[in-house]
Amino acid sequence: MRPEFDYSAAFSRNIGWVTEAEQQTLRSRRIAIAGMGGVGGVHLLTLARFGIGAFSIADFDRFDIVNFNRQAGAMMSTLGEPKVEALARMARDINPLVDLRCFPEGVGEDSLDAFLEDVDLYVDGLDFFAFAARRAVFAACHRRGIPAVTAAPLGMGAAVLVFAPDSMSFEDYFGLEGCDEDEMALRFLLGLSPGMLQRAYLADPSRVDLAARKGPSTIAACQLCAGITAVEALKLLLGRGKVFKAPWGYQFDAYQNRLKRTWRPGGHRNPLQRIGLWLGRMQLQRMKQEALKHGKS
Template sequence: MQGDFDYDTAFSRNLGWVTEAEQGLLRGKRVAIAGMGGVGGVHLLTLARLGIGGFNIADFDRFDLANFNRQAGALVSTIGQPKVEVLRGMAEDINPGLNLSIFADGVDAANLDDFLEGVDLYVDALDFFAFSARRAVFSACRNRGIPAITAAPLGMGTAVLVFTEDSMSFDDYFGLAGCTEEEMAVRFLLGLSPGMLQRSYLADPSRVDLRARKGPSTIAACQICAGVTAVDALKLLLGRGEVLKAPWGYQFDAYRNRLKRTWRPGGHRNPLQRIGLWLGRRQLQRMKNTSEAGHE
């Protein structure tokens, strides 16, 4: 019951890694998360347990059976229910005092100002292929001076980039403007993970189908995303600790026991990145050929 809830007691075990004053600061912060699917739901619950007191969450989708392998709110009891409503209930079960606003139609040009109103940090959890919406949100964050984190679940690890008003911009880094959807997918993937640590253990390439907007996923990656995002969120919100900002990034792959820092000055224009994009296009074509052969 809410009457039995006490914020200071509920989050007292955070103390030591943060001070009492810092925990109070986190309680007063507001984080926007677009997408309540694979990573978004875990982001929300993790940041709620960190003691952050306010959230704006957006998603237009409902839970279905195909979400069960990775999405925090996907349960037999929630099939067919709106993701934002389910995750709001779960987050408020952690902290009944949350100041939480939902955007049940997702994020678009009409509600972007409201979605980012009063926000201290944006956490990207949009579907991989939501390129237009992602570009719009990151651009709006930059214009408002709101730091933005994207942590991609790749294989059994994560690749992380942080964009701030004094970092390289999202558009300059990825160069998605004017590209076809397949080219945007290659540029986004290679921009997130220039090291491509996950590539060597993909067991069945035919399961990657960019035209159908489908690919394999794991709960391990989603959980790792949420953990590293919470740490960068804490650093940004409290203003302490080193944060790698674009064109710096990093990828951690638990399967390969590897951590790789990446640096791509010039973003997609970097000579090494251009080589990687060329190789990525070739690999994509081979995967498409394999997929098409498997469907014949």
């Protein structure tokens, strides 16, 4: 006979790094996560083990075999299964008392209000190229005063930005309004990681194709993102510890054993960002020309 679940016992080893009162605070909080793939799925499971008591999760996709290298819910037993269903089951296996609101159609303008209802924190788990959905969610969080964290798995590291009611907004920082898809990709990538630490050890540059919306990824980066995001979530939800908010950001790269903190006042308008974007546009143009030369597009 299985023993009954006991919340206090299940998360008792958190006590010491958080107080018992703080653990109960975490239990009473709701986090919204859009995207249950590479980072979103492991965000959910990591935060569930922190004892967060409620989640709103969204994803319209199903697991495919190409997800196996990095996505927490991708296994032979879940092939073809909706990601939201698989991750919800895994979260309930950690904490049967967790309050889950599932959005299997993903997040859109018609579901944003319900998705963000009673939410204390938003964690970005959307696909890198899901710009329309990402902009809509971050704008809604800004209007509602909900802090939001995005952690990008880049190479074998993580690049982190925190947007809060008293910081720059997502749109002010990245400046994606009126941009085409290529420009959005460049601005998002360079805004996340001005230091571009991951570039130094890329083994096969041909696998990075912003124009085709493709790029390599690793589970190491996804897990680093989840650990870092969980700590930022803890600080934001408990109101203690230093949080570096946009236009501050930071990137940790495990391969290079480097931590780089960045400050970009003005966001995309910053002179250093403008130079980086100009160089990025030149590189993207060269990549397109190479692709045409080899018959890839």
